[in-house]
Amino acid sequence: MPLSNPTFTVDTHVFRELGELLVGRDSTALLELIKNAYDADATEIVVTAINLSSRERGEIVVRDNGSGMDADQFQKGFLRIASRFKEGGARRSRFFRRRYTGSKGIGRLAAHKLAQLMEVYSVCGDPSKTSRESLLARIDWEKIEEKETLSQLKDEVTLDTAHLGKATKPGTVIILRRLRRAWSDKERLRFVNECRSFQVPEVLKQQLPTRVVPASSLFAVPQMRDSNSDDPGCDIRLEGDFSEGDSYWDALVDATNWVLEIDAKSEKGVVHYSITPAKSTLKAYPEARRRKFRHPHPYPQEGPFFQARILARDEQIRKEALLRWSRQMSGVRVYLEGFRVLPYGDPGDDWLRIDADVARRSWKTDEVFEGLVESDGDAGDWQLSVLPNSSYTGAVFLTQEDAPSLRMLVNREGFVADRAFDTLWEIVRRGIDLLTRTRAAAKAPARIRIREEREKARQEQAPPRPLVEAEVKEVERPRGAAVEEPQLRDNRPTPTLADATAQALASIRDARQLLISGGDKVQVDSRLETTRAALDQLASSAARVQDSAAMLRVLASLGTQMASFVHEIRGLLGMAVAVHQAVDRLRSDPSIRGEAKKRLSDVYQSLGDMRQQIERQAAYLVDITSPDARRRRSRQRLGERFDAAAKLVMPAIERRGIQLNNDIPAHLKSPPMFPAELTVVFSNLLTNAIKASGERGVIGARGGDLSNGGSVVILENTGASVDLAEAERWFLPFESTTTEVDSTLGQGMGLGLTITRDLLEQYGATIRFVEPSAEFATAVEIKFPE
Numbered sequence: 039m040p041l042s043n044p045t046f047t048v049d050t051h052v053f054r055e056l057g058e059l060l061v062g063r064d065s066t067a068l069l070e071l072i073k074n075a076y077d078a079d080a081t082e083i084v085v086t087a088i089n090l091s092s093r094e095r096g097e098i099v100v101r102d103n104g105s106g107m108d109a110d111q112f113q114k115g116f117l118r119i120a121s122r123f124k125e126g127g128a129r130r131s132r133f134f135r136r137r138y139t140g141s142k143g144i145g146r147l148a149a150h151k152l153a154q155l156m157e158v159y160s161v162c163g164d165p166s167k168t169s170r171e172s173l174l175a176r177i178d179w180e181k182i183e184e185k186e187t188l189s190q191l192k193d194e195v196t197l198d199t200a201h202l203g204k205a206t207k208p209g210t211v212i213i214l215r216r217l218r219r220a221w222s223d224k225e226r227l228r229f230v231n232e233c234r235s236f237q238v239p240e241v242l243k244q245q246l247p248t249r250v251v252p253a254s255s256l257f258a259v260p261q262m263r264d265s266n267s268d269d270p271g272c273d274i275r276l277e278g279d280f281s282e283g284d285s286y287w288d289a290l291v292d293a294t295n296w297v298l299e300i301d302a303k304s305e306k307g308v309v310h311y312s313i314t315p316a317k318s319t320l321k322a323y324p325e326a327r328r329r330k331f332r333h334p335h336p337y338p339q340e341g342p343f344f345q346a347r348i349l350a351r352d353e354q355i356r357k358e359a360l361l362r363w364s365r366q367m368s369g370v371r372v373y374l375e376g377f378r379v380l381p382y383g384d385p386g387d388d389w390l391r392i393d394a395d396v397a398r399r400s401w402k403t404d405e406v407f408e409g410l411v412e413s414d415g416d417a418g419d420w421q422l423s424v425l426p427n428s429s430y431t432g433a434v435f436l437t438q439e440d441a442p443s444l445r446m447l448v449n450r451e452g453f454v455a456d457r458a459f460d461t462l463w464e465i466v467r468r469g470i471d472l473l474t475r476t477r478a479a480a481k482a483p484a485r486i487r488i489r490e491e492r493e494k495a496r497q498e499q500a501p502p503r504p505l506v507e508a509e510v511k512e513v514e515r516p517r518g519a520a521v522e523e524p525q526l527r528d529n530r531p532t533p534t535l536a537d538a539t540a541q542a543l544a545s546i547r548d549a550r551q552l553l554i555s556g557g558d559k560v561q562v563d564s565r566l567e568t569t570r571a572a573l574d575q576l577a578s579s580a581a582r583v584q585d586s587a588a589m590l591r592v593l594a595s596l597g598t599q600m601a602s603f604v605h606e607i608r609g610l611l612g613m614a615v616a617v618h619q620a621v622d623r624l625r626s627d628p629s630i631r632g633e634a635k636k637r638l639s640d641v642y643q644s645l646g647d648m649r650q651q652i653e654r655q656a657a658y659l660v661d662i663t664s665p666d667a668r669r670r671r672s673r674q675r676l677g678e679r680f681d682a683a684a685k686l687v688m689p690a691i692e693r694r695g696i697q698l699n700n701d702i703p704a705h706l707k708s709p710p711m712f713p714a715e716l717t718v719v720f721s722n723l724l725t726n727a728i729k730a731s732g733e734r735g736v737i738g739a740r741g742g743d744l745s746n747g748g749s750v751v752i753l754e755n756t757g758a759s760v761d762l763a764e765a766e767r768w769f770l771p772f773e774s775t776t777t778e779v780d781s782t783l784g785q786g787m788g789l790g791l792t793i794t795r796d797l798l799e800q801y802g803a804t805i806r807f808v809e810p811s812a813e814f815a816t817a818v819e820i821k822f823p824e
Contacts, residue, residue: 052188065229068148070450076139078104078105078107079132083100085275087226093217098152101211105163105208107160108162108173134269137265151218152217153214158212161207163209171199180216234366238433242260242432245258262375262435285363289357295353297312297347298350300344300469303440313476315480341441342458342462344441344462346432348432369384369431370432372433373433374436381452390466392470610652618646625639625642673711675706676822677702680739680751682713684698687721694731694733699738703742709803719820722793727816732756748822748824752819760816771792801823806819807819
């Protein structure tokens with residue numbers, strides 16, 4: 039027989055599930071109570087802890103000066119589980135029109151995690167009433183859970199009301215008694231450190247002082263909250279056992295070396311980045327300068343749209359107290375409506391995967407680092423420039439209105455890992471990578487300057503070298519192209535490390551023999567001077583090798599996997615060919631007609647495109663990694679090597695509608711080189727030209743003979759131009775305009791031209807930017823010796 043009027047019942051353990059077990063940490067529970075006070079238009083919130091070491095005598099008191107509650111609001115908003123109280127209307131507070139920070143109606147149950155007894159005293163500040171209504175409520179969680187279902191509750195929740203005079207100030211006091219546990223000093227300290235970060239630090243809310251950063255900010259004051267202009271903000275104070283102790287924010291700001299700012303909301307569809315060196319950085323590296331970048335927003339339809347300010351320290355903090363404090367305050371933290379979203383930025387949290395990149399480079403031991411310092415006089419740290427989380431202190435400022443696509447997890451700790459969160463990650467991480475590249479670029483000139491000073495000192499000691507006038511024959515150029523003026527050229531190539539070593543050993547042997555044979559003092563002094571010059575040459579060559587060694591380690595670590603990768607690529611190519619042929623046979627089946635046949639034809643076309651791209655990639659990889667590509671050097675036809683490199687970038691050229699013209703004469707050849715080396719040179723230059731030329735641009739390659747027997751190749755492109763007065767800068771490591779950066783693999787790190795020049799110089803070739811032809815914006819010239 040069916041039961042009449044079946045209905046749901048709710049077990050009292052729901053409070054434990056939604057409160058004590060659902061909320062992961064004590065600070066999150068307290069933050070939910072603070073958010074409720076903020077939503078009530080409080081401008082001052084005081085959190086006091088008393089006797090936390092005692093479970094029975096301990097208390098936590100949250101006091102605010104907000105609008106308070108009357109009995110009806112308490113019943114519908116505070117006592118109703120999953121209340122819709124904040125979902126109606128505009129979801130804003132009454133006075134300051136603040137966007138509500140909570141909407142699930144379970145935040146106040148977080149108090150269940152902290153204590154067994156909760157007392158609430160509130161005075162309602164409704165201006166439409168002639169008196170102030172006050173209430174005193176008492177919720178005993180322990181007695182509630184002694185009942186089986188909520189329908190059995192009677193006296194476990196008490197509520198008394200009273201009417202007070204109009205002059206009574208509104209506000210709410212929540213007292214938590216009978217703590218769930220006694221707190222140890224370690225637990226209290228961890229809790230206080232988490233509570234310190236509830237709100238954005240003052241130093242990140244405003245433009246940094248000019249004593250630290252001379253340049254202007256991307257934005258003066260970030261938008262942290264969505265409220266009206268009369269909102270004075272909300273001040274949170276921790277007292278009693280929660281007393282915060284010393285604060286070192288001013289000292290931390292003074293220790294800042296770089297400032298990264300991100301604006302992903304001021305201009306629709308565009309993300310702006312600003313990277314500014316501090317005065318201390320400018321003093322150490324005068325070449326450092328402010329860099330600005332633009333990048334399309336990855337998700338312009340739904341965002342999130344936000345601003346961020348991040349301070350970076352690339353020098354070790356010496357003061358122990360400041361170092362300990364900074365470790366607790368470090369990390370890139372996320373704030374929604376001005377309140378911290380845990381756990382992002384916590385010690386040990388790696389939401390931006392920064393520490394993972396540092397760990398991935400753990401093969402760079404202290405011994406390697408010390409060797410670079412000794413050889414360069416500077417932290418030769420292009421590969422060591424990825425800083426750990428502890429070197430950053432920053433804030434990402436989100437508002438509900440500009441980040442509606444971000445969804446908070448039900449435990450109030452973090453966002454759902456969906457496309458919106460991935461977009462947030464991508465924008466912030468790109469900023470960190472651009473900062474890494476800019477920091478490295480600022481230090482590169484110092485290392486180069488030291489190397490040049492050593493080279494100059496060596497030349498002053500060495501015998502003078504003859505300079506001859508270069509025999510330059512005009513290259514066939516389009517109309518309007520500039521003609522190069524004859525220049526003086528040093529005919530002696532830069533000695534390799536092996537040559538320098540051989541010269542030094544020969545000089546040492548000669549000096550030793552001269553001493554044994556009893557040569558006169560003039561001869562001995564002359565030979566010692568020659569030996570000293572040879573040793574200086576050896577040291578200079580060794581320094582150049584060490585500068586390249588770091589880069590070679592990264593490339594070598596990738597190269598060890600290249601053979602198996604090439605094998606996999608060729609396997610994928612075989613599969614693509616088989617699938618392409620199978621679909622071709624299927625679409626030829628006479629039984630397939632109409633819409634199905636059309637869809638099969640579309641699939642066949644897409645598979646053909648994929649097959650062509652895999653073929654191009656496979657051909658390129660085989661070309662540069664096969665044994666034949668590295669077995670012996672030979673004179674390479676430059677036009678053919680250019681075509682081989684063009685195959686790699688052809689998909690990008692076709693996507694952008696770029697016209698590529700190869701007018702390099704067929705007879706032009708390089709000096710004896712590996713084919714793979716020329717392919718790498720041309721692919722690097724083509725990649726840059728594609729980025730610069732933009733949509734439907736033009737890239738042209740031409741060449742000619744030089745009267746000294748060498749040859750010249752000029753690669754030109756339309757689009758972005760290069761200022762020839764600053765052209766040499768782009769050959770320095772980490773100088774780049776692209777915002778597509780992978781600091782781990784070195785992609786987009788501004789190393790392409792550096793690698794290209796280093797490679798060409800090994801063969802006596804030169805590369806530089808020159809005046810382009812009339813129809814082009816940029817031109818790069820390579821001169822090869824005979």
